[in-house]
Amino acid sequence: MKKIILLTAIALTSFAAATNAQEKGGFKLGVGPVAALPLGDFGDFYSFGVGGEVQASYGITDNIAGFVQAGYSQYFAKSYDFGGISIKGDATGIIPALVGARYHNSGFMVGAGIGYAKVTAEGAGGGFAYSPQIGYSFGDGMVDVIAHYTGITTSGSATSMVGLKVFINFLGK
Numbered sequence: 001m002k003k004i005i006l007l008t009a010i011a012l013t014s015f016a017a018a019t020n021a022q023e024k025g026g027f028k029l030g031v032g033p034v035a036a037l038p039l040g041d042f043g044d045f046y047s048f049g050v051g052g053e054v055q056a057s058y059g060i061t062d063n064i065a066g067f068v069q070a071g072y073s074q075y076f077a078k079s080y081d082f083g084g085i086s087i088k089g090d091a092t093g094i095i096p097a098l099v100g101a102r103y104h105n106s107g108f109m110v111g112a113g114i115g116y117a118k119v120t121a122e123g124a125g126g127g128f129a130y131s132p133q134i135g136y137s138f139g140d141g142m143v144d145v146i147a148h149y150t151g152i153t154t155s156g157s158a159t160s161m162v163g164l165k166v167f168i169n170f171l172g173k
Contacts, residue, residue, distance in 0.1 A: 024059045025059055026172055027059075027171070027172040028055075028144075029169065030169035031052065031054045031167065031168060032167040033051070033165075034049075034052060034053050034164070035048070035049070036048065036049040036150070036162065036164075037162055037163065038075060038161045039162060040158065040160055041159075042159045042160060042161065043161075045077060045078060046075040046091075047076050048075070048076060049073040049161065051074055051093075051094075052073075053165060053167070057102075065104060066099070067099070067101070068097075069097070069113060069165075070097045071095070071096060072093055074091055075093070077089035077090055090121070094119055094120070095117065096115065096129055096131075096152075097115045097116050097117070098129060099113060102135075110133070113133065115128075116128065116129055124159075127154035129152045130150070132148065133146050135165075141169060141172075143168055143169065146166075146167070148164075148165060149161070150162075
């Protein structure tokens with residue numbers, strides 16, 4: 001819970017700077033790191049995840065941008081002790097591919113993406129992914145900081161996490 005509060009505080013603190021929204025017809029391409037905390041049953045077996053993603057976005061209007069995100073995150077297994085025997089599972093990866101839209105206003109952004117995510121753990125498969133997002137764009141759109149919740153429904157189970165994404169935009173603004 002403390003980690004969730006810390007991530008939320010970092011995201012909210014980032015809203016202190018000012019910048020412009022993505023312009024209509026403007027294209028941005030960026031890459032960056034991702035950090036996440038697993039929730040629910042997924043959080044019972046994995047401690048945290050780190051990875052990277054690429055994002056492309058296009059200004060549909062002066063305040064609405066469509067986006068595509070894809071990447072890879074590695075989630076590290078927790079250890080458990082049973083009667084003096086320590087058991088640790090294998091790490092797993094998640095490969096998301098999302099498409100969505102965000103509303104931009106004075107640097108602040110809110111939106112959501114949907115798509116598909118593959119969970120690399122043996123027998124896990126992949127499924128429908130959804131990700132509400134809130135964030136802020138810094139430096140005239142050169143850096144996007146996004147807090148997100150991501151849920152993935154696979155056959156017979158659900159996987160969810162909260163995290164922070166930072167995109168360094170090297171093309172467009």
